[in-house]
Amino acid sequence: MTSTAFVFPGQGSQRVGMGADFVRRRPDLVDTYYRAADDLLGFPLSRLCHEGPAEALRDTAVTQPAVFLTSIVVLDVLRTHDVEPDVVAGHSLGEYAAAVCAGVLSWQDALRLVRLRGRLMAGVNERMPGAMAAVVGLDLPTVRDLCARAAAETGQVVEVANDNEPAQTVVSGQAAAVRAVAEAARRAGARRVVPLGVGAPFHCSLMRDIEAEFAEALAAVDFRDPSVPLVSSVTATALTSAEEIVSALRRQLTAPVRWTGTVRTLAGRGVRRYVEVGPGRVLGGLCRRTEPTARTFTTGTVGELAATVDALGPAGTEPAETETDTGTGTGTETGTETASAGTAAASL
Structure with missing residues (x-):
């Protein structure tokens, strides 16, 4: 049924x-x-x-x-x-x-x-401004790895916030680390990386x-x-x-x-x-x-x-x-x- x-x-x-x-x-x-x-x-x-x-x-x-x-x-x-x-x-x-x-x-x-x-x-967001970005065209394990590398390089928080569908993942965290993930995702072959106009770094440890x-x-x-x-x-x-x-x-x-x-x-x-x-x-x-x-x-x-x-x-x-x-x-x-x-x- x-x-x-x-x-x-x-x-x-x-x-x-x-x-x-x-x-x-x-x-x-x-x-x-x-x-x-x-x-x-x-x-x-x-x-x-x-x-x-x-x-x-x-x-x-x-x-x-x-x-x-x-x-x-x-x-x-x-x-x-x-x-x-x-x-x-x-x-x-x-x-x-x-x-x-x-x-x-x-x-x-x-x-x-x-x-x-x-x-x-x-x-x-008022206390600790953050950012979010959608990565389209890379799978979830790849985006997780990019987040781990960006966090280590910048010393800032960036994490997977949304696993929306098999080829669309949203990351969330402090602005410099989110930018680092976005740049790395483009180099890794993402079809698109879209900064999101939202009010805070949602769904992360912040x-x-x-x-x-x-x-x-x-x-x-x-x-x-x-x-x-x-x-x-x-x-x-x-x-x-x-x-x-x-x-x-x-x-x-x-x-x-x-x-x-x-x-x-x-x-x-x-x-x-x-x-x-x-x-x-x-x-x-x-x-x-x-x-x-x-x-x-x-x-x-x-x-x-x-x-x-x-x-x-x-x-x-x-x-x-x-x-x-x-x-x-x-x-x-x-x-x-x-x-x-x-x-x-x-x-x-």
Whole structure:
């Protein structure tokens, strides 16, 4: 039997206007989510999502709750059409929306945690500015070796932050060491090396000094066992207890994102359909490049979600297999999106 996974995107998938067309169709979402989120956080998150400006939306402390909230709104709309997952996963930040989908915690508690997570991560960059870069065209062991050499040569921290798909790895650390890896990767034959415009050196040991404070916040929240399996991007294994999920969310700050392993674990559980729940379409591309038989569907706009419901809803008929099918009829990502915007959206 073919299974369906809901996969939730991370930071970098944000865009001005995300979620606005859903509100126009479903005004009830304003009171249920957007006004409630504004009141909970004490700033106009809904206006920033729908109107920007883009510069404000790029602030890590804003971006993370904005992407999370948009995913939760899209999830609500999907569920009104009786589209449900057999298993869930999230790319870094997206793991919080996945946990809400699986009934592990309330969306309000998750939003508070995501806001704190973003603020703490941004604070690390203020104290110790860092950088991230995506390496396209080299395998993971090669990039790990380049990081070890650059760290030894510069005396600075640089580590693998994301194993996004078999030929795309993101490195994170102090700026000089990241530059050294980028230069070495080009010499080693990388097809492309893309500096990422992110707010901090995520998913590396430079984040260690915020783990204790964030662990206290996690301990104050009521976590429950998931109603469906949650495959963690920290462990690339299915988590079935609240304790396991809390541990993974804590480790996530410093641990690399194992998205290649996550997709392979999902495929091993019979998943063939991957529904990207929230803004953007980056995860679909990563899933297809890891598991070429994957069928991917997007939900970032009303039109995309409608096409996904038509394909996967109770009365739906999944479209015939085509090379460009994404569940939206709009085609696959371009090479530029894959190498630049795609890596940025899958970095946090």
